Amino acid sequence: MKILIIEDEESLAHTMREYLTGEGHVCEWVSTVPAAEEKIGVYDYDCVLVDIMLPGGSGLDLVDMLKKQQSQAGIIIVSAKNALDDKIYGLELGADDYLTKPFHLSELNARLKSVIRRRQFSGNREITFGEIKIIPDSKEVWVKGKEVVLTRKEYDLLMYLVVNANRVLSKGAISEHLYGDEIDQANSFDFLYSHMKNLRKKLTEYGCPDYIQTIYGVGYKFAQ
Template identity: 55%
Template sequence: MKILLIEDEPDLAGSISGYLARDGYLVESVATLGEAYDKSGVYEYDCILVDIGLPDGNGLDLIARLKQEHQRAGIIIISAKDSIGDRIAGLDLGADDYLPKPFHLAELNARIRALQRRKSFGGERLIEYGDVLVNPTEQRVTVNGEDVKLTRSEYNLLLYFLANPHRVITKEGVAEHLSGDDADLLDRIDFIYSHIKNLRKKLVEAGAEDYIQSVYGVGYKWSR
């Protein structure tokens, strides 16, 4: 899952980024509204964490712009401004959740997981496709009831496919999802092939159908 964190308090931003990264998320962090505009205009995110009080503007303006541009990312406001007016304004603009500071990082993580379930998987606590079952809370993957051990990149790739079934995903899209901004710095994106190959091999060897279809010259599609 790819997250954009917009937070101008360095210590808090570092704590959030480190905590979520240890739980397997790909987190990119910015401290200003201008940087947030630049990032959200170029890259796709699954979730955007927005602080309202930023040094160069109001995070609510970013939410309004994201919704005008029909961005698919889920939005959680994290703010010390715990007024009912700000909360209503943010939710009315299209934010999915509002978490006032201070908060426990475990609660933020739980809200991110809940948002992912609502946005990508219809609110289901378990994600099932054919003979593949994923429990995001435990980060557990099974095929016909048997555990499948995946690396962090393979697990994130599996969730990316499951969130976009029957949709053609470009090779560049896979690279960006796994590497974030660093994908722009890579001369080659051949590294994605090993992740695709290993994920496919582990699932098939566990007894799953081969759901990963190559789309010649473009990328991949998860489908029966």
């Protein structure tokens, strides 16, 4: 999962980023409204964690911006403000959840998973695509009743392909999802070719049809 943390309290942002990275997520961090506007104006995220009180404006304005862009990102407001009006207004703007500081990191991670299940998988705890079954909470992948052991990046790649099934995905978009926004400065996509090759090999070895279609000059498409 690719996450943008918008938080001006540096120690908290560092703790959140370190924890969520350890849980297998790709995390970007900004501390001001202008920096956040630049990020969400250029890059796509699975989930955005946004504080309300920020240098340069309000986090609620960022929620409004995301919804006007028709962003598919889940939005969780993370704020020390516990005023009912702020909570209601944030949810009315389109935020998916509201978490009041202080909070346990495990609760944050659980809410992240819940938001993604609701937004991307209609709340299902298991995802099925053809011969593939994925259990996101335990990061298990099964093909024809046999578990397929994937690396973290291979699993993240598969999830991204399944979420975006039947869409043509550019090599740049896939790479940013796997490694973060700075990867757009990479000189080649050799690392992506390697992950794609290994994922395709592991799935087909278990009898799965090859759903990964190479769109030459553009990227890939995951389709039956």
